[in-house]
Amino acid sequence: MSNKKNKEFTSLYMPVHAQFERFCKARAYGQMDFKDxxxxxxxxxxxxxxxxQSHEVFLRFLxxxxxxxxxxxxxxIREEKWPANLDYASSGKNTxxxxxxxxxxxxxxxxxxxMQRxxxxxFEISGFSIKEIAGIQSSSEDAVKQRLSRGRKELLELLSEKSNPIQTVEL
Incomplete structure (x- = not known):
């Protein structure tokens, strides 16, 4: 039974490994080593x-x-630690x-x-639909849409602050 379970688990895991790894890298960043x-x-x-209950929801299960x-x-652990060796999503660009x-x-x-994060x-990194995210987060599709909208807006503000810092000039 154990060998059968092992084969079945592996057959479900291998096709979703890359997607699962990208999710873990993004979600665990700065909080925990994604490999752990x-x-x-x-x-x-x-x-x-x-x-x-269903093999179709295996990735959501993970x-x-x-x-x-x-x-x-x-x-x-409440203290924040940045990983020493940052391993970013493999995009082909290593600049x-x-x-x-x-x-x-x-x-x-x-x-x-x-929840917004x-x-x-x-949605954006792992490619799940709003309906699937609603299932994962145990909420309605409207709530997910609202989280996405608010999250994008707040993320834009945070990234805009970083790229356009206010400079004060003394006269």
């Missing part, structure tokens, strides 16, 4: 695999677990400017409320 978050999530998901893993880690932009985006995302990451 992924490993803990996979271990829990494997233990609870029998409770999965996302839900990873969100709880991060929440539990944040409750235990210092691009890495700086990603770092600024992640810093700005971190300042958003949790999760909705933006799930």
């Amino acid at each position: 978050m992924m490993q803990e999530t996979i271990a829990i998901a494997f233990e609870k695999f029998e409770t999965l 996302f839900g677990i990873s969100i709880r893993v991060l929440s539990n880690a944040n409750q235990k 210092a400017e691009h890495n700086l932009e990603i770092q600024e985006l992640y810093k700005a995302l971190e300042k958003l409320p949790d 999760e909705a933006l990451i799930l």
Whole structure:
């Protein structure tokens, strides 16, 4: 039974690995090492695999677990630590400017409320539909749309402040 469970779990996990990794990198940034978050999530998901009602929702199952893993880690450790080795989403561009932009985006995302941040990451980075996000966050589609709208607006303000700092001139 264990070998069958292992094969079934692996067959579901391998096609969604890259998408799950991108989600974890974005969501855990500045709070927890994303690899630790992924490993803990996979271990829990494997233990609870029998409770999965449908294989179609496997990625949402992983996302839900990873969100709880991060929440539990944040409750235990309240001090913020930036990872020493920043590993950004693989986009093919490895310029210092691009890495700086990603770092600024992640810093700005971190300042958003949790639900807004999760909705933006799930929608914009992971490519989930509003309906799927509503299922993951246990809320209505209208609430997700509102979180996305408010999150984008606040994110734009945060990033605009960074790129256009107010300069004072003494006369």
